[in-house]
Amino acid sequence: MTHSVDVSDKENSKTIISKYLQGQFSEHLGSGVYGGLWVGTDSDIPNTNGIRNDVVTALKKIDIPVLRWPGGFFADNYHWYEGIGPFEKRRRIINSSWGGKLETNAFGTHEYFELCRQLGCESYININFSSGSIKEMADWLEYMTAPAGSMADLRSKSGHPEPWNLHFLGIGNESWGGGGHMTPEFYSDRYKLWQSFVRQYNDKPFYKIGVGPNIDDFHWTDTVMKNAYEYMDGLSLHHYGLTDIWDNKGDAVEFQPKEWNSLLYSIQKMDYFITEHVKRMHRYDQNNRVKLIVDEWGDWLRAQAGTNPNFLRQQNTIRDAVMAATTLNIFAKHADSVYMANIAQMVNVLQSMILTKGSQMILTPTYYIFDMYKHHQDAQLLSAYSDNGDPLNYTISKKNNHYIISICNTNYEQSQNISIKFANKLGTPDYAKQLHADALNAHNTFDDPDNVKLKPFKDYSISMNNLKVNLADKSVITLAIPIIGDEL
Structure with missing residues (x-):
């Protein structure tokens, strides 16, 4: 069978495929940061300011547009002031979000922006909306972006006199679940309060992203948009591909053909979720100003044998590559409404671009999908198609x-x-x-x-x-x- 497509009448399309649809996500989870990105300045692994050179070199080749950090679930346990200043004085904590691993806070705000500088990408900070406070958020934003003042003086004493450029700001993470078990009414009221204290210190306004639904929770989208859409620029959506139910994830390598099909079916639900949530967003935002931000997506499969299951390290096959391409095509199809997406996660966690083991590094099949699709960044969309019944x-x-x-x-x-x-x-x-x-x-x-x-x-x-x-x-x-x- 030959499939036929005619795009000859679509040369005047005004829809742009945002480069941010190929964004990345890196959380303090397993070896996603420590060992995968950060090795420290005294490491035998070649590094620049503590960040490993081989990983940065590989990631730069796929033109990463934006990197979300520090979570995820970890964001709501993260206190930024514990991760600045001399390494030996930073507070060491237990990462209760992911497996009880010791968190040294060696990778903090300065190290994150240094990573973004080396990658040549923009920043996306997810603030602590659950165990933090409005003052903590306001101080962090001033610390990062203010040209002068007490927080700017503290930043300068910590080694960076000039403010950083921060555009994307996530206010909460999965607040319907582990981020606070909030109702949409409570979240939207609290969101309006917190965003009122997002102070602007330069000419580029923050792009404020509110917490969106848990997959098909349309009531959440309807309620949050009704109550708070005027105060946000984006609404998040998380969806992971599964081969079965959440508590019975399939193996990433040893799987049967039927699991290929079940994972594909799960992945293709993204099209339905985007369509239905955007429909509800437009009930209140008829000018399509507030965009959908899919800041967590990818295949979530069983952790690699012999590893801590809480570290979410999984192998990555040609199946994952096909799922990634399918998802990116779905995003392109909805490029008029979906502005940013961040695959979970960049290194060593879930559907990653890169796997490391000590000084060794390998590229995954998913990495190569992003290498091919980078050509679509900020391109004019002519056509995109994804359908459950078509291969x-x-x-x-x-x-x-x-x-x-x-x-x-x-x-x-x-x-x-x-x-x-x-x-x-x-x-x-x-x-x-x-x-x-x-x-x-x-x-x-x-x-x-x-x-x-x-x-x-x-x-x-x-x-x-x-x-x-x-x-x-x-x-x-x-x-x-x-x-x-x-x-x-």
Whole structure:
């Protein structure tokens, strides 16, 4: 069967695929920060100001636009003043959020912004809305962004005279659950109070993000939007892909074909959740000013055997790559309403880009999806499609006089053909990559780090303004094709 797509009449689309849809998330959880990102200045692992060089070099290649920190669940136990000043004077605590691990607070505000500087990305701080206070939040914002004053003096004494640029601000995390078990009425009233003390110290206003629903809790969205939408810029949504129920997560590597299908079904629910929550958001925000922020998403599977289950370390296969591409295509489909998304998580936790073991590092199949999809960042959306009954989903965009085409074949047994018609004559692709593997559970290991990686893609043909592509089973491709001449 050949799938046909015609985008020739969509050249005037005004929808932009926000670069922030490819955001990342790093929480103080397992080795997500310590060992994965931060090794300390006295480590034998090559580092710059305590942050490991190999991980930063790899992450810079995928053009990370924004990094959410310090949580997540951990954010509501985090007190920023314990993580500044000389390392030897910082308070050591037990990370009661995730497995009782000793938290040294060696990685704090200064280290986070140094990481963002090295990555060349923007910052997204999630403040402590549960065990913290309004004053603690206000002091932290002043510490980070004020050019002068007592908090700025303290920041300067701690080694950074100039204020940092902070744009994205999350006020709470999963307040319906572990972040406080609040009702939407209570949360929205409290949110309005707290956001009133978000002081502005520069010309760039904070992008304030309120806590959104627990997957399909439409009452939460309806209530929070009704009571507080005027005071926020974004509303968060969290959804993780599961192979079964929450308490019976499937294995990340040793799985049966039916678990491929069940995970895909779970992942594709993202389309439904976005549609239904946005519908309710628009009841109150008819101008579509408040955007949906999917700041936690990805596959949540059983922790890797032999590791602390509370550290959420899991392997990453070609299946995860297909799920990531499918999700990014869903985000593109809703690019007029979804402004930012942050996969969980960047290193060593859940569906990560990178796995580390001591001084070793490997790239996961999901890393390569982000490497391909970075070409869509801030591109003009022409078409995006994802449907439960169709094995193909895709994103087609236009950027820098190129058509960017990313297509995912979710079928693990059969190849698929697709024909795409454009408005303009097509040149020869100057980027054509494929991610594919023969085995359902193909993955990279420290002994075989290149088992799954990007390879040149050649199974396509171009005739004038028509592109035909044959996709192998369980594969993802991206093409960047120059636009030649005027519309045909």
